[in-house]
Amino acid sequence: MDKIVRPTLEFGSGSIMVWGCMTWLGVGALIKIVGNMDATQYVDILSNGLLPTITHVSAEPDLPPRHCITFQQDNDPKHTSRLAMKWFNDEDVKVMQWPTQSPDLNPIEHLWAHLKARLRSYEDAPRGVLELWQRVKEEWVKIPAQKCQTLIESMPRRINAVIKSRGGGATRDTKLP
Numbered sequence: 462m463d464k465i466v467r468p469t470l471e472f473g474s475g476s477i478m479v480w481g482c483m484t485w486l487g488v489g490a491l492i493k494i495v496g497n498m499d500a501t502q503y504v505d506i507l508s509n510g511l512l513p514t515i516t517h518v519s520a521e522p523d524l525p526p527r528h529c530i531t532f533q534q535d536n537d538p539k540h541t542s543r544l545a546m547k548w549f550n551d552e553d554v555k556v557m558q559w560p561t562q563s564p565d566l567n568p569i570e571h572l573w574a575h576l577k578a579r580l581r582s583y584e585d586a587p588r589g590v591l592e593l594w595q596r597v598k599e600e601w602v603k604i605p606a607q608k609c610q611t612l613i614e615s616m617p618r619r620i621n622a623v624i625k626s627r628g629g630g631a632t633r634d635t636k637l638p
Contacts (some may be wrong), residue, residue, distance in 0.1 A: 487606035489514030500542035570614035
């Protein structure tokens with residue numbers, strides 16, 4: 462019976478919250494969120510996570526320069542706060558206009574699902590949030606650029622599925638990666 466039943470490990474809520482980004486070159490920064498994220502912490506994450514990622518991508522000779530890069534995010538209030546909008550303006554970061562409550566369109570949501578599947582593949586549950594965070598970091602850097610590229614290339618199909626369903630989102634039988 463010990464081999465069948467896994468004990469429940471109590472370590473707070475047993476989860477961590479992270480912010481991450483992806484680009485054509487692969488995954489970008491990954492930052493652990495401490496406490497409840499507010500607009501100030503979000504802007505700090507953008508400064509320490511998004512900017513270095515954009516700088517890295519825009520340095521590649523075969524990729525668009527920085528002024529051509531567009532950042533996609535959801536419409537969470539802290540993401541659209543005056544503080545965040547000022548930061549985007551001050552840092553000259555273009556933000557894609559995006560409909561609210563549309564996770565089926567956002568490619569990074571599918572990347573999170575991939576990461577969670579990788580974390581579930583471990584034989585043993587993490588012994589605490591520190592071990593969980595370590596595994597998350599290890600699996601994040603293993604995600605191949607091809608995975609990100611496939612998700613980015615799926616955007617036209619995702620958008621067409623929403624148009625076809627007249628804004629109702631992708632249906633179960635819509636083939637999306």
